[in-house]
Amino acid sequence: MxxxxxxxxxxxxxxxxxxxxxxxxxxxxxxxxxxxxxxxxxxxxxxxxxxxxxxxxxxxxxxxxxxxxxxxxxxxxxxxxxxxxxxxxxxxxxxxxxxxxxxxxxxxxxxxxxxxxxxxxxxxxxxxxxxxxxxxxxxxxxxxxxxxMLSPLVFIFLAACLLAGVLSYRVSKKIVKPLSEIDLKHPEQVETYDELSPFLQRIAAQNREIDARMAEIRKQQQEFSMITENMSEGLFVVDRNYQILSYNKSAMQIFGMDPRQEHENLLAVNRSEGFRNAVDSALKGRHTQENLELNGRVYQIIANAVCQPDFAEDMVGAVILVLDVTEKEAQEQYRREFTANVSHELKTPLTSISGIAEIIRNGIVKPEDIPHFAGKIYDESQRLITLIGDIIKLSRLDENQVPMERETVDMLEMARDVVQQLSSVARKNGVTLVANGTHGQVQGVRQVLGEMVYNLCENAVKYNRAGGRVWVDVQQVADHVVLRVKDTGIGIPAAEQGRIFERFYRVDKSHSKAVGGTGLGLSIVKHGAALHHATISVSSEPEQGTEITLTFPAA
Structure with a gap:
């Protein structure tokens, strides 16, 4: 200036x-x-x-x-x-x-x-x-x-120009000095030319308006950051050229992005075909959902287009949401398997009952054989009732619908009661069943705790061999109560130990058919342990036996 x-x-x-x-x-x-x-x-x-x-x-x-x-x-x-x-x-x-x-x-x-x-x-x-x-x-x-007169005129002209230059420089400096000293953040506090007052007042008004808008933008940005950074879902915002405009911490963790590097292109984050198809479809204006398997987990990619507010056809980018649906997919798989298993388990006794009833109705059975077939019908119906009962128990545990009247339970006394209940079954199978240890108090639901101990002991007896033993030991260790059920049975292969708590899963299906059972006992134990904040550990060797340990918080 x-x-x-x-x-x-x-x-x-x-x-x-x-x-x-x-x-x-x-x-x-x-x-x-x-x-x-x-x-x-x-x-x-x-x-x-x-x-x-x-x-x-x-x-x-x-x-x-x-x-x-x-x-x-x-x-x-x-x-x-x-x-x-x-x-x-x-x-x-x-x-x-x-x-x-x-x-x-x-x-x-x-x-x-x-x-x-x-x-x-x-x-x-x-x-x-x-x-x-x-x-x-x-x-x-x-x-x-x-x-x-050229020479004197030139001399006079140059002298006048020199003098004018010096004076002009000083005058221009003097004119500009008040302008350069204006504080644009607080222009209304500056004393300067009266002619500039309307201009400075307008700047001050605009500063106030800009400050208000910037404060609102910062507030919205902070709210957006707080929301996105605390999301467990991954979030990407990209423009039409796949350039990343924003992403959150969960997205970095899911895709293993290095926070020290700048990530510009979304396709460089993950090059899988499904991921690219989802993004491409979104940038073409279509809502898209794709499943992506990454690092042993399953993620659902939800991609939506972002358009100008007044111009739906003017595509400006896309928003990509990444949800971890591993548990959901696993639950869906469990549901399908559970449905198939329940159908199978219900069909087997019903088929047996239906077949026996048909034979009796057609008069094929001799009168002296009717009690035998009636016993078969009774056994299958009891098996059916037990199966339905276990399914109901498991469903209640899944949905947290178990009566929550908690009380102090002595786990040693409960173990002894269970041993007493199973003593006849143990004698029938030629298995010695004993309970000992120290008294340990647990705050919990008595019915669920009893079913947990009963299922562990029943499995230890059923999957044992003649002349085998089952030990139930209860110990108070610091602020925990530890219950161990150890047997000398057939054992569990290491590859199968991670699945024994799944519903209807049986290690030896031929042996399981011989001993009966619903295949839901250990699943009930697992859900009961979660209800009481207990941990489960399994130690087993084939043909050597199995030891299952439950560790409860002491009351």
Whole structure:
């Protein structure tokens, strides 16, 4: 701004100097012309008197060095000229000043010569005898005069420009200084030119408006960051060229993105075909859902297009949401398996009951065999009732619908009660079942705890061998109660140990069919442990036996 003001002042000064020079030169030149004309008139008056009195003799004594004197007859013939031979001169009747003098008593004219860089002023006076006395003087042109004064004019011009430059620089600095000291954050507090007050007030108003909008934007950004950073789902916002505009911490963790690197292109984050198809579809304006397997987990990719508010066809980008659906998929798989297993487990006893009933209805069974077949129907119906009961128990545990009346339960006493309940089954299978240890108190649901211990002990007895043993041990260890059920049964292969708590899963299906059971016992144990915040551990060797440990928080 200082430079512009400086340049403007210099331009004005130079323009004024040039204009002043031209004006002064023009005024002086015009003054010289007027003075010259007055001089010609005065000289003509004296010459007129001399010619009137003396005639041609007057010119013999005339010594006019500065002007040219010409005496012209009434017909235009030159009678006398002090600088040329009259006989060689042409007729002057058509000259402007001569014609005016003939008509108006006097006449003037100016003739300019570009070759000689001068102009000549003529003054003609008609005498009483009808002749015309003409006087003329020559004067240099303006350009010629200025050329002669070029050196002093240039010196004066340069000196004036230098002085103007110094003054302009100081003036421009002085003008700009108050402007440069304006605090744009608080313009209303600045003392400066009155002419700037409306402008500064407008800036102050705009500053307040900008501050309010920025505060609102920061607030919205903080809210957005708080929401997205605390989301367990991954989030990407991309433009139409796949460039990442925003992403959250969960997205970085899911895709293993390095926070120290800048990630610009979304397709560089994951190059799988399903992921790219989801993003491509979203950028074409379609809502898309795709499943993506990554690092042993299953993620659902939900991609939606982002359009201009008023122009649905103007695509600006897409929002990609990444949800971890591993548990959901696993539950769906469990549901399908559970449905298939329940159907199978229900179908087996029902088929048996239906077949026996059909035989009896058709009269094929002998009267003495009816009690045997009736016993079969009873056994299968009991198996069916037990299965349905276990399914109901498991469903209640899944949905947290178990009565939550918690009480203090002595786990050693409960273990002894379970041993008492299973003593007849153990004797029948030739298995020794004992419970010992120390008293340990657990705060829990007595019914669920009893079912957990019962299922563990029942499995230990059923999957044992004749002459085998089952030990139930309860110990109070610091602030925990540990219950162990150890047997000398058939054991569980290491590859199968991770699945024994799944619903309807059986390690040895042929043996399981022989011993009966629903396949839901250990699943009930698992859900009961979760209900009581207990942990489960399994230690087993094939043909050596199995040990299952439950660790409860002490009451």
């Amino acid at each position: 200082t430079r512009k003001i400086f340049q403007s002042i210099i331009a004005v000064v130079i323009s004024v100097l040039l204009l002043s020079l031209a004006l002064i030169t023009g005024v002086l030149y015009n003054h010289f012309e007027t003075t010259m004309l007055d001089q010609l008139r005065t000289t003509a008056q004296f010459a007129e008197q001399g010619v009137e009195q003396e005639g041609m003799a007057y010119f013999d004594s005339l010594h006019a060095q500065n002007c040219r004197v010409t005496w012209i007859a009434a017909d235009g013939t030159v009678k006398y000229d002090n600088r040329s031979n009259p006989k060689t001169m042409e007729n002057h009747a058509d000259r402007q000043e001569v014609r005016e003098a003939m008509e108006n008593d006097s006449g003037t004219s100016v003739r300019r010569s570009s070759t000689l860089s001068e102009h000549t002023m003529y003054y003609a006076k008609r005498l009483s005898d009808g002749t015309v006395l003409r006087l003329s003087m020559s004067q240099r042109s303006v350009l010629f005069l200025m050329g002669g």
